[in-house]
Structure formats: structure tokens, C-alpha cells
Amino acid sequence: MKNNVVLSAKDLSVDFQVRGRQLKAIRHVSLDLKDQEVLAIVGESGSGKSVLTKAFTGMLETNGYISNGTVTYEDKVLSDLKKDKEWDGIRGKGIATIFQDPMTSLDPIKTIGSQIAEVVVKHQKKNAKEAKKIAIDLMERTGIPNAKNRYNEYPFEYSGGMRQRIVIAVALACHPKILICDEPTTALDVTIQAQILELIKDLQKEYHFTTIFITHDLGVVASIADRIAVMYSGQIIELGTCDEIFYDPRHPYTWSLLSSLPQLATEEAGLYSIPGTPPSLYKDIEGDAFAPRNKFAMEIDYKKEPPMFRVSDTHWAKTWLLDPRAPKVEKPALIQNLHDHFVKMMETETTMDFEKGGDAIVIK
Template sequence: MTVNKNVILSAKDVVVEFDVRDRVLTAIRNVSLDLVEGEVLAIVGESGSGKSVLTKTFTGMLEENGRIASGTITYRGQELTNIKNHEEWEKIRGARIATIFQDPMTSLNPLVTIGRQITEVIVKHQGVSSSEAKSLAIDYMERVGIPEAKKRFNEYPFQYSGGMRQRIVIAIALACRPDVLICDEPTTALDVTIQAQILDLLKELQKEYNFTTIFITHDLGVVASIADKVAVMYAGEVVEFGTVEDIFYDPRHPYTWSLLSSLPQLANASGELFSIPGTPPSLFTPVVGDAFAPRSEFAMQIDFEEAPPIIHVNDVHWAKTWLLHPEAPKAEKPEVIQGLHEKIKAKMSVEEIS
């Protein structure tokens, strides 16, 4: 097997368990994933699919009742599952792998000025004096688009809008000079206009600072504008993986078909959207067969009996589905996502005219 020298973080057969009321919940089920230097890897799926839990294992931020039960996570040759204490994690968390969370108010201290929160991070991670840190902090604020940064340096988080607070959280993450930046639903709480600005900002900063990005989202529309590779998660496992073009224009897993069918751009004339029927399975008990089978109109008998194998479509594109088996009956993706590129383009043209 050829090893990609540009892989900087690699998860292999990772299983994550949580103790919940005297029961064990298996939140991550044998996930393997490679992060390639300089790329944007998007992890997509419904709420509860395991996206955030998986990336928390990269920074040692699992809740106290959670643990990595098996598997390996290697970051630039270092085995992260061997790290057992807070002091060792501090050398990785923030310093090498930083995270931007969905709600900036959970990341910012409401009682401390914006400027002080940024300078403290700069002093810790860059080892400069307080005066140098202040100058750098103002520079970071300007780079993330804070107007009148010098004036606003001594203001508090409540004096900033939601979009501005998210920009400050990004500035703090940049001040750590991370190698990998995990963006955990960073635009979900923002309106569409501000969301687009934050996405553009992240793309610009990645080029400037040369970090690698993991972008967690349930919104495939966001993925199209920012990702290089996409991992689709369902019920604690990756069910499809490929380039952003593979996932959008040649998806192979029925769950990916359903996510794409739910894109807002594909709403019908009355504004109705496709919704996936049913609910995800309980992860307190072992999943038999394909976890998505009970919700899929394309499910075959074998989907309820045996776990599907990984079947490769090309060198980087694969899916876990029996539909790709040579002996499976041919199944066409739903009509609503056939010619997806043209449909979205046409929708955008209509909206611009109106």
C-alpha cells in the first residue's frame, strides 16, 4: 500500500464509547480517516452522527464519561491516543490543533476584554512581550475584518455582534499559529450574509497562514464552497468519502443522496424540502447490517443482515453500501439530484433576476 507523505493526521479504526446511565453508547464505530496537508476536509452529517465527537479525539476534549476504546490517531508521527494528561495535551491542543466552535460566546470570557483575551493567547503560544502581543493582537483583529481594531481592542464580547464575535474567535485561533484548524459548525448561528463572509474569510486566511482545515457541518451547501474532500458520517461511521466533486456529482450512498436531496436550493415551487424519513438507530446496541437501511427506499434484504463493505469508485472515492456490489440491482440516484450542478445554477439565476 502506498503511504501518502502529505498525510499529517490519520485516524485508524477509531471506536469511541460513552458511559451513559450504566449503559455504553458507541458514538464512533471503526472510523478511519486521513487529513492531507493543505486541504480542507469537510465532515458532514445529521446532528448526532458523530462529527464533533470524532474531532474531539484529535484534541483530547472528550467528556469525562467518554473514551477511545480502540484504534489509533497519529499526528505527524505522534500517537495521540497515548497522551494521558492535560500537560501533554496542551502541547497539541491550541498550539498545533486549534478549534473554532459554533457559538463564540462559549469560547469568549464575557468578563474579559477582547484585546486581553487575544494577547494572553499570543503571549502563551508565541512567547513575546505584552507590548508586542498587543500590536500583534490588533493586527489579527484587522486581518479578520474588525473595523477600528485599535478602538475596539478594550471592548467586551457583549459589545460585538455575533459575526464580529466569531471573527474574534478566529483571530484567537490564528494567534495559536495552528497546523490544523478544526471549524465546528462555525457559521450555523449566523445569518446567510454573515455566513458567506466568514467562509470567505476562512478561505483567505488558510491561503495566508497555510494551515490545514477540518470543517464540520450539516449543511452540504457550505461544503460546496469550501471543501476539497468530504467525509459523510451516519450513526458514528463514515459511509462515503471522496472529493467534493465526487460527493456532489457522483454520490453513491443512499444517505448521501438523501442529504443532497435536502439542499435548500432544491425546494419545490411551494418551498417544500425533502426530509429523510425515520430516525437514526440507537447506538446503545450493536448495529446490524447497514445503519441507514431502515430509512432507505433502496434497502435490500442483505442491508438488514450484513454490514456493507467499503467499495471503491476511484482512487479517493469510496462508499459503504451494498448497492455498489457487482451483483446488486442497478439503482439510480433520486431524480431531484440528477443534474445537480445545472439545477443549482438555474435556481441561483432565477433568484438573482428576482
């Protein structure tokens, strides 16, 4: 993975006017996106994941606006752009987005092939004949069987998984440098989820784009992410490599997210759930936003917002527990040996797969 930055957000805040009140959806976020990496943004619903990336593409709702900070892509300051016309050449070709529900991304009265081809004509400047050939090729590359024969079919003739593959093909037709995947597997069953994740991973290697993967489920990104940004109440509260977030998490909220992984549920204890609810974003938050839900919270957590503490060159966490004066607190026992648990789980799956006569799973 290359280290040069392709997109940078500095002290970014996004507000919304809602029924005469101001909602602070993103609060002073700074983030550098590196060339050809897979960055996963995780957190509960309402934490600001989608809003953050909409600020990168100028797709905020009409009542939303950037109230502070900047977003820079290549040599362009995206946060200065106001009109749709100014986004030409950036949306799609520079930064493309795959949304959660493929049916809302496809025109139900246009054929599948024509929807891909028109994007090729617009962004690659090809004629109709060339665009059709490229569209069929993209359909094949995204796993559509008999692509040539299915070119003139309509979205309703495709399953949910196949429609999502077409949405990916449409995005790739733009030749984007950054691909934002906004919970693209949530509406799909587990088997299809795995196929779509593997497809995105393979296509990234082939086309060399950078990926932002948005999800509320840490387990979904374990196999594909290079880095993970954990969001809570409009802020990034922990950022690190995939291994650092899974095996050396430092923020109590990250501990809670990991503890709630379905794979860790037991018959005796059931599935862990995070107590309480996130704070209202209509009000100014004093101290650490997670403090009311954090059993390790100290007095300072209710009075002063913690800074981002450096854990390593690649790992940062926004918690007072990392202050040298804080008492030493161990992460919950449930996630103490997370690596060993995953290895054991994969060994079980491998054994079952062999019993079925399937292929072995390689455990790294």
C-alpha cells in the same frame, strides 16, 4: 494541495458510559487528513461529527474514551495521551478549534484584545507589547474595523458575527497547523455565514493551515471543501472530493442529504425530509445502519455490514449497492442534474445582482 498526511485515524472507536450503559458514538473510523486541504464532515445531528474531532484534541467529555484504534498527529500517537499536560503544544498550537457559539468561547469579563494577546504570549512566546501589536493585526486581518480603538472593548459590545471573527483571531494566534471549525456559522444569519466562510477560506490561503469543517448542511461547504466525509451513526459512509459527493454520490444516505438541500425545495413538493430516525447507538447495529430508512435496502443490508467500496482513487462509499451483484439503482430524480440546477440558480442570482447594480458572480 499537498498530499502528505498531517493527521491519521485508524480503526477509531469512541465509547461513552451513560447511566450504566455503553454508547458507541464512533465505530471503526479510518481517515487521513492531508496538508492544507479543507475537509468537510457532514451528517445529521448525532452522527458523530463533533465527537470524532474531539478525539483528535483530547476534549472528549469525562465519560467518553477511545475504545479502539489510534489517532496520529505528526510523530505523536494522540490516542495514547491521558493527561491535559501531555496535550501542551498540541491543543491550540498544533490543532485549534472554533466552536459554534462564540459567546461560550470568550470570557465576558475580559477585553477582546487581552484574550487574543494572552494566547500570543503563551503560544508565540512574545512579550506584552509585541503581543498587543500582533493581536491588533489579527483583529484587522479577521475584518474587525478600527481594531486599535476596539482592542479594549468587551464581547458584549460585539455582534455575533464580530465575536466569531474574534474567536477565529484567537485560534490563529496559536499558529495552528490544523483548524477545526465546529459548525461556526450555525448561530449566524445567512449573510454573515457567507462572510465568515469567505474569511476562513482567505485566511487558510494566507496561513497555510489544514481545515476540518463540521456541518449538518452540505450546501454550506459547497464552495470551500476539497473533500467531503459523510457520517452516519458513528461511521464515515462516503468519502470523496467535493465534486464527487455533489455530482456523483453513491450512498443512499448521501442522496437523501443532497435531496434535502433547501435550494431544491419547490412550492409543489416542499422540502424533502429523510424518513425515519437513526438507530440507537446503545445497541449493536446489525447490517447497514441506514437500512431501515433506505427504500433501496436489500436483504443483505439487514444482515451484514457493507465494506467500503472503491469508486475511484479519491472516492469510497459504504453501501452494498456498489457490489457487482447488486441491482442497478439510479439516484433520485431530484438530484440527477444537480450541477445544472446550481448553474441555473447562480445565473438567476447574477441577473438579480445586475439589476441591483451589484458585481457579477463568476460561474465556474
